[in-house]
Amino acid sequence: MSSQEITRRKWLKTVAATAVAGSVVGRVLTSCRGGNDNWSQTRVEEPGDVGNPFDVDEIVSSMPGEVGCVECGRCMPCWAGVNIPAMYVAYNEALESGEISLVKSDYLSEEGKANSKKFVARLEREIGDKHLAHRCARCGWCEGKCPKQLPIAHHMKSIGRYIDLTRETF
Numbered sequence: 001m002s003s004q005e006i007t008r009r010k011w012l013k014t015v016a017a018t019a020v021a022g023s024v025v026g027r028v029l030t031s032c033r034g035g036n037d038n039w040s041q042t043r044v045e046e047p048g049d050v051g052n053p054f055d056v057d058e059i060v061s062s063m064p065g066e067v068g069c070v071e072c073g074r075c076m077p078c079w080a081g082v083n084i085p086a087m088y089v090a091y092n093e094a095l096e097s098g099e100i101s102l103v104k105s106d107y108l109s110e111e112g113k114a115n116s117k118k119f120v121a122r123l124e125r126e127i128g129d130k131h132l133a134h135r136c137a138r139c140g141w142c143e144g145k146c147p148k149q150l151p152i153a154h155h156m157k158s159i160g161r162y163i164d165l166t167r168e169t170f
């Protein structure tokens, strides 16, 4: 078993715990909205909030390159249920294997379509729809915890739009 597979399995095990904790944490965090916590102030407007949510150019060009997530888990649990480390592991794997492409013409090619569908099917099978990037509400709470200062909300928005686009288009 590769180290990536071991890592993914580790994070998949946290999904059930996250789902339970997430409901509790979610209520606590939601009750903090409007307070002085920095995380509640970080939601910024993103492409796709207005306009065409399925703009291929915009979606493909907003996708990150390989993400330097060290899988420390400090961003968890996400109250919305997103399994952030598992998403990053799966995303980096897909970039490395060529399963997803950040070039529009590749994405729209027959091979690109087939690969994108494979990527989304893998996410659904291995992580589960309730824990995928498109569930992110962009509250920004996780970003305040990340030692790598990753723009998690922005990344989840971009990857989430890619998932939605692939589901709707192909």
Ligand code: SF4
Residues within 6 Å of the ligand: 077, 078, 079, 080, 081, 082, 084, 135, 136, 137, 138, 139, 140, 141, 142, 143, 152, 153, 156
């Ligand atoms: S920004 Fe998204 S991924 Fe992060 S805690 Fe909020 S809902 Fe979850």
Ligand code: SF4
Residues within 6 Å of the ligand: 068, 069, 070, 071, 072, 073, 074, 075, 076, 084, 085, 088, 145, 146, 147, 148, 149, 150, 152
């Ligand atoms: S806190 Fe940052 S580095 Fe750690 S698992 Fe979450 S996204 Fe990755």
